[in-house]
Amino acid sequence: MEKDQLLTRRRALLTGAAALGAAGVAAALAPGTGNRAAPPPAAGPRAARRPLKPSEYRLSPLTGYGPPRSATGRTPVRGEPLLRVSGRGRTMVLTFDDGPDPRYTPHILDTLARYEVRAMFFVCGEMVTANRDLLARMADEGHVVGNHTWTHPLLTRLSRRRIRTEMERTCDIIEKTYGERPEWFRAPYGAWNRAAFRLGAELGMEPLAWTVDTLDWTTPGTATIVDRVEDGAAPGVVVLSHDAGGDRSQSVRALRRYLPELLDSGYHVTVPRRQHL
Numbered sequence: 001m002e003k004d005q006l007l008t009r010r011r012a013l014l015t016g017a018a019a020l021g022a023a024g025v026a027a028a029l030a031p032g033t034g035n036r037a038a039p040p041p042a043a044g045p046r047a048a049r050r051p052l053k054p055s056e057y058r059l060s061p062l063t064g065y066g067p068p069r070s071a072t073g074r075t076p077v078r079g080e081p082l083l084r085v086s087g088r089g090r091t092m093v094l095t096f097d098d099g100p101d102p103r104y105t106p107h108i109l110d111t112l113a114r115y116e117v118r119a120m121f122f123v124c125g126e127m128v129t130a131n132r133d134l135l136a137r138m139a140d141e142g143h144v145v146g147n148h149t150w151t152h153p154l155l156t157r158l159s160r161r162r163i164r165t166e167m168e169r170t171c172d173i174i175e176k177t178y179g180e181r182p183e184w185f186r187a188p189y190g191a192w193n194r195a196a197f198r199l200g201a202e203l204g205m206e207p208l209a210w211t212v213d214t215l216d217w218t219t220p221g222t223a224t225i226v227d228r229v230e231d232g233a234a235p236g237v238v239v240l241s242h243d244a245g246g247d248r249s250q251s252v253r254a255l256r257r258y259l260p261e262l263l264d265s266g267y268h269v270t271v272p273r274r275q276h277l
């Protein structure tokens, strides 16, 4: 297939996803949601958070600006983080942690934009303070922003009060710069504890870990990062990479190689949708 035909197909897929809304192809989380009875979501799918034109809004009042989601009541307290997503077909999620960093994040956003793919960014509040424009860009381009604490501490060594400050401040600055409070959080170093799960749920966030760790922070070489993503590729996989915290030029270059290859292999690279069953 010609390159431009592929792009057209991808564009059609993305347009389809936005139009389908709740029944779209975006991944929905399965773990632990099977038997819980809870009211249906007031707001529609966050995955299709492309800004809606007024006419679209009138046509589909349930797919966008519902009342603010309650911070309590709908988010379960997990005992462990979610490691993968479930969705139709070959769905994969790319996540980038520790940013935003003006040296690397814009390049990652450029590559995602080139292929019209959305991803997740788990940001640190203190990084956001100097890079608010990058959060605005993530919002404009439909990416999902998660909470990765304010200063990236090892939460398991902190008091409950400190954990709360780390998480709450970050929720607040995300809301200010991105436009919505985060629905996801990820503990630094993947070090979760009960307090973090409890506070995360209180703040309306689901804990998301990852399936495939690229270990890109060890700067193993661009080719190795590409291999790790492609070897780990499978339906439902969540990939961990970094757009800050050190020299991330390998991560930037690797994405330029593995993303088109994943798409050519039929993967639908997207962001997860919270499912309230």
Ligand SMILES: [Zn+2]
Pocket (backbone or CB within 6 Å): 097, 098, 148, 152, 187, 188, 189
């Ligand atoms: Zn991190």
